[in-house]
Amino acid sequence: MKEYMVKDIRNIAVLGHGSEGKTTLVESMLYAAGVIDRQGRVEDGNTVSDYDPEEIKRHISISAAVAPIEVHGKKLNFIDVPGYFDFAGEMAGPLAAVESALIVMSAVTGLSTGFEKAWNAAGKRGLARFIAISQVDRENINYHKVLDELRSTYGNCIVPMVLPIGEGASFKGVVDVLSGKAFTGTGKDRREIPIPEDMKAAVETAVEACHEAAASTSEELMEKFFDEGRLSDQEMLRGLSAGIYAGDIVPVAPVSSLDGIGVRPLLYALAMYMPSPLEHTYHGINPKTKSMHIRHADMSESFTAQVFKTIADPFVGKLSLIKVISGVLTPATALFNANADKPEKAAGLFLVRGKKQIPVSMLCAGDLGAVSKLQYTSTGDSLCEIGKVVQYDNIDFPAPQISLAVYAKKAGEEDKVFSGLARLCEEMPDVVVAKDPMTSETLISGQGELELEIIRQKLLGKFGADAVFKDPKIAYRESIRKTIQVQGRHKKQSGGHGQFGDVWIEFSPAEPGVEFEFVDAVVGGAVPRNFIPSVEKGLRENLVKGVLAGFPMTGLRAKLYDGSYHPVDSSEMAFKTAARIAYKQCVNASPVLLEPVMHVEISVPDENMGDIMGDLNKRRGRILGMEQADGKQLIVAEVPQAEMFKYATDLRSMTQARGAFKMTFERYEQVPDMIAAKIIEEHKNDLAEDND
Numbered sequence: 001m002k003e004y005m006v007k008d009i010r011n012i013a014v015l016g017h018g019s020e021g022k023t024t025l026v027e028s029m030l031y032a033a034g035v036i037d038r039q040g041r042v043e044d045g046n047t048v049s050d051y052d053p054e055e056i057k058r059h060i061s062i063s064a065a066v067a068p069i070e071v072h073g074k075k076l077n078f079i080d081v082p083g084y085f086d087f088a089g090e091m092a093g094p095l096a097a098v099e100s101a102l103i104v105m106s107a108v109t110g111l112s113t114g115f116e117k118a119w120n121a122a123g124k125r126g127l128a129r130f131i132a133i134s135q136v137d138r139e140n141i142n143y144h145k146v147l148d149e150l151r152s153t154y155g156n157c158i159v160p161m162v163l164p165i166g167e168g169a170s171f172k173g174v175v176d177v178l179s180g181k182a183f184t185g186t187g188k189d190r191r192e193i194p195i196p197e198d199m200k201a202a203v204e205t206a207v208e209a210c211h212e213a214a215a216s217t218s219e220e221l222m223e224k225f226f227d228e229g230r231l232s233d234q235e236m237l238r239g240l241s242a243g244i245y246a247g248d249i250v251p252v253a254p255v256s257s258l259d260g261i262g263v264r265p266l267l268y269a270l271a272m273y274m275p276s277p278l279e280h281t282y283h284g285i286n287p288k289t290k291s292m293h294i295r296h297a298d299m300s301e302s303f304t305a306q307v308f309k310t311i312a313d314p315f316v317g318k319l320s321l322i323k324v325i326s327g328v329l330t331p332a333t334a335l336f337n338a339n340a341d342k343p344e345k346a347a348g349l350f351l352v353r354g355k356k357q358i359p360v361s362m363l364c365a366g367d368l369g370a371v372s373k374l375q376y377t378s379t380g381d382s383l384c385e386i387g388k389v390v391q392y393d394n395i396d397f398p399a400p401q402i403s404l405a406v407y408a409k410k411a412g413e414e415d416k417v418f419s420g421l422a423r424l425c426e427e428m429p430d431v432v433v434a435k436d437p438m439t440s441e442t443l444i445s446g447q448g449e450l451e452l453e454i455i456r457q458k459l460l461g462k463f464g465a466d467a468v469f470k471d472p473k474i475a476y477r478e479s480i481r482k483t484i485q486v487q488g489r490h491k492k493q494s495g496g497h498g499q500f501g502d503v504w505i506e507f508s509p510a511e512p513g514v515e516f517e518f519v520d521a522v523v524g525g526a527v528p529r530n531f532i533p534s535v536e537k538g539l540r541e542n543l544v545k546g547v548l549a550g551f552p553m554t555g556l557r558a559k560l561y562d563g564s565y566h567p568v569d570s571s572e573m574a575f576k577t578a579a580r581i582a583y584k585q586c587v588n589a590s591p592v593l594l595e596p597v598m599h600v601e602i603s604v605p606d607e608n609m610g611d612i613m614g615d616l617n618k619r620r621g622r623i624l625g626m627e628q629a630d631g632k633q634l635i636v637a638e639v640p641q642a643e644m645f646k647y648a649t650d651l652r653s654m655t656q657a658r659g660a661f662k663m664t665f666e667r668y669e670q671v672p673d674m675i676a677a678k679i680i681e682e683h684k685n686d687l688a689e690d691n692d
Contacts, residue, residue, distance in 0.1 A: 001075075006297045008073060010271060010274050011097060011099050011277065013079045013127070014104060015083070015091065015103050016105055016115055017113065025134055026080045027049070045057075048065070049061065053461055054457055058454075064079050064091075066352050067080060068353055071271055079098060081094050085117075086450040087451060088447050089397050093395055098127065099276070101118065101122035102270065105132075106134055111153060113656050119154075129247065131150065133254045134257055136256055136262070143167045157250045159252065161269055162269065164262070172261070176265045177206045184261075186260035240273050244273055244275070253269060277366030281294060281295075284382065287341070297365040299326075301327050302388040303385050306381070308379065309321040314462050319352075320372075321352065321370050325365065326365050328364050329371075331346065331348075334386040335384075336383070338381070338389050339394075352370045401447050402452065404445075404472060405443055416465040417465045419465075421444065421459060428455070431445065431455060433445075439472065441472055452469060453469075456469055471645055475596055475641075477595075478548045479509065479592055479670075480591050486504070487502070488504075488579055488581035488582025488583070489501070498569040499573070499577070501570055502578060503563040504560070505558050505579070507582075507585075507586050508589075509557065516543060516554070516556050518536045518558050519559040528570070539579045542584075547584060554594065555594075592676070594669060596640070597666050598663045599636075599663070599664050600638065600663045603635075603659060611655075619643035622639075624638060638666055
């Protein structure tokens with residue numbers, strides 16, 4: 001692959017709803033450009049961008065994959081991004097590395113949640129957008145209805161640059177509006193034909209719309225358009241490119257990816273009208289001096305880059321996919337990781353196409369490539385030259401939505417499982433593995449059940465580590481509701497020195513938010529001062545196991561107010577034991593089971609409000625309030641954690657994936673008696689099984 005000037009590079013993320021043809025379209029574009037000799041099929045597991053064993057097995061995209069194409073004197077770096085919502089984290093990295101988004105929508109389904117999310121994500125990043133309407137060859141479709149739906153939703157920015165000749169089974173070609181040429185067939189059978197008579201009026205209307213859209217980007221072009229009614233080819237190119245980059249123009253083109261109809265005109269439009277990296281300015285800082293730095297896609301500036309994806313291979317090692325922001329990277333470049341504040345050494349430079357790595361001697365500004373075996377570098381990190389440190393904003397990955405507990409399937413393989421998970425988390429930064437301090441379980445958290453199951457399968461396939469994922473334990477607690485005064489007396493005589501400790505303790509509920517409070521109220525030396533810390537220590541050691549069901553005790557106030565001792569037989573151990581005996585009598589202080597209650601904020605469309613609120617009531621939730629936020633309803637509620645497992649899956653189902661939520665711990669509350677009895681019984685059974 002030859003080297004390209006920055007102005008001739010196009011970095012394009014291919015986005016959209018799952019199973020609407022993104023990977024097939026990328027494959028069709030690779031074939032149309034002559035990159036591959038035979039077009040693969042997702043169903044056959046032989047496409048360039050779906051190469052992971054799990055992708056091949058499931059016939060869906062799981063990881064973002066790069067697929068560069070050379071066409072019309074330009075280099076188009078496509079990044080095929082998964083469309084299923086369980087892999088939403090795979091979108092964040094690519095969107096930080098591109099200037100454009102090709103959003104694919106199916107002519108069969110029309111506007112979908114995945115399309116809306118892709119449209120909004122691209123808009124939020126300020127990316128130029130282009131819409132490819134796929135599957136135009138399917139039965140029972142109405143292309144113009146889909147186009148009208150786009151216009152009614154997004155307005156006059158929707159501009160058809162290519163029109164279909166026929167639709168459904170009769171879809172046989174396209175008309176390139178700007179060139180005024182019509183084509184049928186693909187490959188060797190592709191030929192130019194006259195524009196069909198019944199389409200001439202529609203083509204003329206589309207031409208008029210393109211000229212008007214281009215003219216609206218500047219006063220100069222608008223005057224020319226009003227005076228002459230048309231713009232020159234160069235003026236059209238200039239106006240449309242400016243409008244597309246500004247987000248005021250979103251071109252639309254129809255394609256049949258399987259047959260390749262419309263793919264070449266789409267490639268031409270992307271090459272000619274989508275922005276190059278030159279159009280973007282990058283802002284970074286020196287993390288030590290906090291000074292601002294501005295970089296451009298200019299080969300004469302110092303080298304900077306950002307890692308937008310990491311691939312962890314147990315045999316080849318780590319491969320860091322990078323966007324070169326400025327300068328030139330060669331094997332001789334002295335690399336520095338601005339985030340880790342450490343120098344790096346690259347083992348090799350590559351261009352990547354799917355799983356294929358193509359060695360290169362340099363990577364230039366604006367291009368996408370890969371660096372192998374970086375030691376300290378993670379996804380989102382900034383690379384630069386030593387002594388010319390620039391750090392760019394971190395990539396914003398979505399927060400995890402679901403958590404499961406991780407256990408090694410076989411005893412003794414814990415290190416193997418957790419080291420493998422650490423490697424996989426390098427590939428998927430939206431997945432978090434961490435120990436829950438409340439239950440001591442190791443939790444894996446991600447976007448959905450499918451993502452976590454695929455991680456489990458990858459762990460087994462890549463690293464030979466077999467793991468079991470379970471519902472996490474709830475961090476139940478126990479407390480008391482009434483005040484009692486009890487004696488803890490420990491006396492043991494077995495020849496020689498005996499053991500004697502005697503305490504009187506008042507146990508009562510602590511102030512809200514206080515886990516344990518110890519009060520020394522002893523007067524007159526009833527308990528010697530040197531033994532009082534032993535009493536407190538004895539109580540604290542026993543708080544880990546409550547008197548009701550064995551869950552940790554919280555919200556307890558213990559006032560030591562009296563006791564007695566023996567001048568010879570009393571010891572620290574004896575008073576610790578006496579404290580334990582006293583503590584066990586809390587069973588008479590009306591003990592109760594407590595559960596964690598979460599603060600939940602749920603963002604949903606207006607039409608889903610009733611379903612969501614009804615569902616929260618079923619989960620024992622309390623609605624605290626509602627407000628409008630970003631065009632949706634934000635519901636604020638408090639819900640027991642036990643009722644929120646796999647809520648991400650349920651919310652996705654209730655809102656067609658348009659809803660989102662975030663959840664944080666709020667406080668502990670008493671569990672209703674009927675539910676508490678069931679929890680206590682199950683916990684006792686679990687403890688009995690563990691002891692067997």
